[in-house]
Amino acid sequence: RRFQLVLIENGKPNAFVSGDGSTIKTGLVVLITASLVDLGMPREQLLAIIAHELEHAIGLHVVSSVADGLQRFYAAGATDEPLGFEQDDDLTVRTFALDWIEYARNAGHLSDVELGGLPLEGDLGDAFQAIVEQRGCTSTLEPLHAAIKARSNPLDRSVSIDAATASQIVTVMNKLRTDCFAGEQDDAIELVADHFDVGASSVRGSLSAEYRAGIEGKDFITGIDHWVKLDRAALREIEQGYAQAIGQPWSRLRYFSTEEAADDSSVYTMRAGGFVADTLGRILPSLSKVEAECRPLVDGNDLAIPYGEDLTDDHHGTCWRAGHVKRIAQRATPRMIAPAFVPSIDRPKRLFPRRDDRISH
Known part of the structure; x- marks a missing residue:
């Protein structure tokens, strides 16, 4: 199948893919707003964003069951920042996290x-x-x-x-x-x-x-x-x-998500294309207008970069993402994601209905 890039005239700077959860399908299409292109970023930075979105499409991340199955919950230690795709799913951490969410x-x-x-x-x-x-x-x-x-x-x-x-x-x-x-x-x-x-x-x-x-x-x-x-x-x-x-503060709770998987994938895609591997991490803070606060933490390899308080957002904190992409790029070996064991936990039913469609961006 041929990949398609669709330009949308309206909307704030963004790129995303969309799919139909009822049919468990998604198109090999990345939608990108004209306002993102108009920022005038270097070509390789735009390519890094597209690479992130392609992983969403290829990985069927817009399908809820796929996204939920990819998640794994774990606790980071006080002095380390494990890579999410290498972690086993911790049932205790998962239970606390999903109840909170x-x-x-x-x-x-x-x-x-x-x-x-x-x-x-x-x-x-x-x-x-x-x-x-x-x-x-x-x-x-x-x-x-x-x-x-x-x-x-x-x-x-x-x-x-x-x-x-x-x-x-x-x-x-x-x-x-x-x-x-x-x-x-x-x-x-x-x-x-x-x-x-x-x-x-x-x-x-x-x-x-x-x-x-x-x-x-x-x-x-x-x-x-x-x-x-x-x-x-x-x-x-x-x-x-x-x-x-x-035995760790709430701020050390972590979970691997489709957004983190797409960030990881962009590293290997960019490297294979002959570009700087962590290009995505170099553009994300400026897109979110936190470059001045974030860049010193990333450049200093600071393990205390805030993860982001909103666990309902699979992206995690923008600055944390930039630091994470840099750490992935520094790995000598490719990632190998083992199938996650997802425990069966009855969750409380959401009071108000979700939208039928799902978007990853």
Whole structure:
């Protein structure tokens, strides 16, 4: 089959492949936005990005069962950074990670208690933003979002919330309650279910009594605040439980993913083409606008490069990826990925439906 490269006029700088999970098929096609080409990067850097995407297509990474089967979860030591494709899957690490990911998909990856019940990301964050927009109240949220962004770490997407910002969160939530949702009859379960076009009764039935007690019959802001606070508390409990069980902090949890596999593959593709093997790692930080913060860590072979706090994102932290690609390029022998043993673990059913299509980028 002949490989095809498709240029898309609209969209931010990006490249991706798409497939149909129901038929377990993907096209040998890489889609690339014109805005990425317009950045004017050297040819070899664009080729490295395309090589990454080709691995997604050839490896059927857009098929959920393939992507899930490729994953392996493990703990990095305090002073080492193992290569993911060489690791065995650790059932204990997997259990903690997947439990955490389910809560994070709902409430976002930030578990900081200082954030209170402010929805920022995840399904609840998406619904909250849309519901607030419908009532014309985004101007109330925008200064708060800007304040939180100013206190975020671009290398790992963590935040450091000070007392003033924590107080601002409380003030904004109270203002939304009185100015935007006064007289609203539906509770948070009903409004969020309506946003995702699912039955409120099914969402209500999936929540524990502890959740329902703080949501049912309460105003929207009180309910969503309670919902997110409980989810964030669950995230913190999992993080603490992991540290006690494994003997390493949560920040040392790792998992091999399709994105990491595609990064690895780009090294061997570029080397075979006569290019610098770690070209992808040299362009990623600048694309994500973290070059100044990241490059000294990569050049210094720093094993403490932040992995990225959002484990729902298979890419991992951009700077960590750059350092990882460099370490792969320094290997004298090609990688050999052994089949992963994937334990059968019953996962909690996601409250809100996933999209049928899957995209890897």
